[in-house]
Amino acid sequence: MPDEPELLVLDARGADPDAEIRALHARGPASRVDILGVTAWSVSEPTLLKRLLSSPDVSKDARQHWPRFAEVSGSWPLALWVSVKNMFTAYGGEHRRLRRLVAPAFAPRRVAALTGTVEALVSGLLDGLAATAPGETVDLRERFAYPLPIQVISHLMGLPADQREGFRGVVDGVFATTLTPEEAAANTARLYAVLDRLIAARRAAPGEDMTSLLIAARDEEGGESALSDEELRDTLLLMVSAGYETTVNLIDQAVTALLTHPDQLALVRTGRAGWADVVEETLRLRPAIKHLPLRFAVRDIPLPDGQVIAAGEAILASYAAANRHPGRHGERTGVFDLTRTAPGPEHLAFGHGAHYCLGAPLARLEAVTALRALFARFPDIELAVPTSELEPVPSLITYGHRHLPVRLRPAV
Template sequence: MSRPNTPIVLDPTGADRHAEHRRLRAHGAAALVDVLGVQAWSISDPVLLRKLLTGPDVSKDGRRHWPAYDEAVRDWPLALWVAVTNMFTAYGADHARLRRLVAPAFSARRVAALRPVVEALVTELLDELAAEPHGDVVDLRERLAYPLPIALIGHMMGVPEARRAGFRALVDGVFDTTLTAEEATANAVRLYGLLDDLIAAKRAEPGDDMTSLLIATHDEEGSTLAEAELRDTLLLVISAGYETTVNVIDQAVTSLLTHPDQLAHVRAGRSGWHDVVEETLRLEPAVKHLPLRYAVTDIPLPDGRTIAQGDAILASYAAANRHPDWHGPTADTFDVTRPTKDHLTFGHGIHFCLGAPLARLEVATALEHLFTRFPHLTLAVEPADLRPLPSLISNGHQSLPVRLHPK
């Protein structure tokens, strides 16, 4: 079956993401797309996407495997996504080395030790919400979804509390795909300035935090993180651990408030908070499209087309997670009792997100405490009035207005 060669221009504002994802799937396992002026293959078929996420014929190293790299990093608004030097853009042995160096910071022991920290942070935030007058509207994204992950990341990384708001604003800019190339570059410069200050402070006075650990860590071969790798690894940890978790909390609360029958399943014990987290991750992943990967060799597609060596590849997680071939005719339905809630939100294979257990802990804890503390929680606007973030990457709302108590 032939497919059109004219790329689908992805909407940088993400205004109607679900329609866009259906359009991508209608073009087969892969669709040519335009990502802010860069052409790539969007992969929305989960079987093909899993294969490409794990096979050696796909790389994340644009310097080595993307002929358009030099041009893209000069004037592409998403240049930071492909130009960083950390395990996000590493390939082969380089990726294995970097992952080995970073993994101890996300060990099961360290994540388990963070549980009481997460619970204390959630309790503090809910105490502040409980002090609001009954019937008042509060923005739950601003008052819970945002401050919880940034406080936890700040705690883990040793970021002084006074500096956390600065990191938040600049990380938001990394995910904002409506910025011009000049605005994105300026945002990156300011963000790196904050990272350099953090590294200098921890070198001068190390603490019991992840930044100090990454500065000091080494693997059995004695290698350490180079300076650029250190900066970009901190950028990866802060960005991935903050923005994505904000969106999952946001989407999980929204889904439960717009599907009271599903919340009833949880309250009756027919499903657990873990089920809510996984179904949210499947239905509304924090990241819709993740740029970029590159074909190391020609990759034949099931319909006879070919992803040519050097072509860019876009992992379209949101479209893949809702694929009807994977989850059947109810793939677009929020169902916490769904027997199989498999998804690709955290990636797959060697690039599976190291922070996944921590993100799951944060979201489940926030949801359980929130709905226990405020059993009559309701949306303060119609669901259709919730405005999406202006991004083709980040999947959340600009605000989440709720009433904690009945009027």
């Protein structure tokens, strides 16, 4: 029997995601990896990943289906990702119950009603950028990609203005994969303190925001189907983390792709491609989430290549690798191409199956609105540094840049 291949250790700092994607492809549809000291099966082939994401044999409930949960939950830097009690980690009927309570906040009419708000926020941010002198460098991630999702999610959740200070920092900590277990635990405590203050504020003065809707569901639903206090807090945590950092990275990566592919930007400007095409191809090539921890095998799962994911073993959805699998896109899998055509969905950036992201329409609305307005307002925008100088966010989970320096207008 051949020796089991050595574990691929995923880089906590995410220094070279392209090399990591190639390494995963070379190891087959699924391979065992080390994610900050925990062994998991990284699934990088899209057909297999879709099958597992929609299979009842795969759970997100670590307490119920991961024998290592008690051991890991107090010492693993990513413990929060498997210990929260919300629909992100729920399985079967529990997941359906929690998703039913959250789904109304993302109903199509509610998302559509946010269009004017998003447009106004984008316009205000661009007005601020307009004061930049010709030839001056500005960090577009800091000045545009970051504040838009923060303002949108704050509006959506009803976060009072006086509670927004420090909001970004604690959410950034959720996605950081270079923290010690102690630092991660301290960040989690700070985040819960923010959420507790938000709940208290909205319970005292309810509105039409998502927090008020969830509090009403908690207080009025009654019976076993109601949100517990812990589920309420953790559901808000999910909404914050899923609706903020991911959209920052989407805007960041879309702008970067267009500025480094002028031929593709020309397609948009001449009407041969749309801003929605930019968003979808960005989600395929540079999804906001590279790897999403974790899922667990409920029973033994045979794989097409003869391997078996044993019951209780952890599974890592490696979206970035699956989206760029050569079996789907051939030699051009790593190319940004707005004319790309293929049957079926082009990417798994928002997941698949029962846990498909409820916030996907809102993320698309924000990104399309931001890109359309940015390139209309600043048609001469250009990168201020070579692409080789764009540093990745130090995380094995998220897929963005530390900074995005651009010049909005050429020097006079």
